[in-house]
Amino acid sequence: MPADFEECGRFAWRACRDGTVEILHSLDTTTISDSTMIDGLTPLVLGGVLCGQEAFESAAVQVIESTAGTADAGWAAFYDNSVVELTSGTSPFGPVHRQARSLVRGHSVLEVGCCFGFLALQLAEDGHAVSACDITAGAIDHLTRQATRRGTPVDAVVGDATRLPFATDSVDTVTLIHLLEHLDEEAAIQAILEALRVARERVVVAVPFEDEPSEHYGHLLRLTEADLRRWADRVAHAGARTFTDHGGWLVLNP
Known part of the structure; x- marks a missing residue:
């Protein structure tokens, strides 16, 4: 992990000069789902890194779309994996x-x-x-x-x-x-x-x-x-x- 990132639960983050936050994660098309995305972002919320609904939703979109080579592939994996987890009962x-x-x-x-x-x-x-x-x-x-x-x-x-x-x-x-x-x-x-x-x-x-x-x-x-x-x-x-x-x-x- 780069030295300027701070670990926070399953994710890491750093503050950018423009006031935004950059998030580092290891999720990919085999692991991205609604539950893994929430598990990763919740410690950032509790730690005060992400504040409010808009910041949370913006971070969620960026995590999903960065799990694959294209945003469309990231969304497809997010949906497919989430439905499997929900249907099987493995999602909270x-x-x-x-x-x-x-x-x-x-x-x-x-x-x-x-x-x-x-x-x-x-x-x-x-x-x-x-x-x-x-x-x-x-x-x-x-x-x-x-x-x-x-x-x-x-x-x-x-x-x-x-x-x-x-x-x-x-x-x-x-x-x-x-x-x-x-x-x-x-x-x-x-x-x-x-x-x-x-x-x-x-x-x-x-x-x-x-x-x-x-x-x-x-x-x-x-x-x-x-x-x-x-x-x-x-x-x-x-x-x-x-x-x-x-x-x-x-x-x-x-």
């Missing part, structure tokens, strides 16, 4: 996706706040008719390209969770998996109402339980199971249940 987030997939009812599914769309890809490869939306156009572009490359049909569109661009009663299940903690209280309720409007059979909500909201992930709310029950009390539905499994879950019947 795998249990959340496994639970979400088990709670889907009916054939058609909408994943709201899909981010990279790993769950949407798994659901489509399970045989569901899948739509996905996220407020970030870049995330939708990546998902669309990778779904096409993998031959996996996912209808991905840019959309706001509080104003879903989908018709009433248009899909069987709507999922909001680790999305609502990114919103304030009233926006979270509006997102649940929108999901209930669009869903015919079920709405599935999952949130992390954190001591403090994770700033680098853009989290705003610290949530407990009591918050999920309170949310259920604030919306009209035909049945609700909450439970805990690697965080909190709220399952609503429209």
Whole structure:
């Protein structure tokens, strides 16, 4: 390792004269995945090297794109390895996706706040008719390209969770998996109402339980199971249940 880099967990870093940070890593197309990228960057966040969501996301993109000879090859490896880890359960987030997939009812599914769309890809490869939306156009572009490359049909569109661009009663299940903690209280309720409007059979909500909201992930709310029950009390539905499994879950019947 060059002498001017400082080790920090699995990665190393140095400050540049322009105020940016250069990160050194050993990940390649066989090892890059969502979990290995997060494992590498988290110590830099905890150490104060990366501050805030924008810095974290910028570093993540640079790590992914530097694992191969081209950015496209880096993204392809990132997606393929991440889906394998999530499906097999070797990713720390795998249990959340496994639970979400088990709670889907009916054939058609909408994943709201899909981010990279790993769950949407798994659901489509399970045989569901899948739509996905996220407020970030870049995330939708990546998902669309990778779904096409993998031959996996996912209808991905840019959309706001509080104003879903989908018709009433248009899909069987709507999922909001680790999305609502990114919103304030009233926006979270509006997102649940929108999901209930669009869903015919079920709405599935999952949130992390954190001591403090994770700033680098853009989290705003610290949530407990009591918050999920309170949310259920604030919306009209035909049945609700909450439970805990690697965080909190709220399952609503429209």
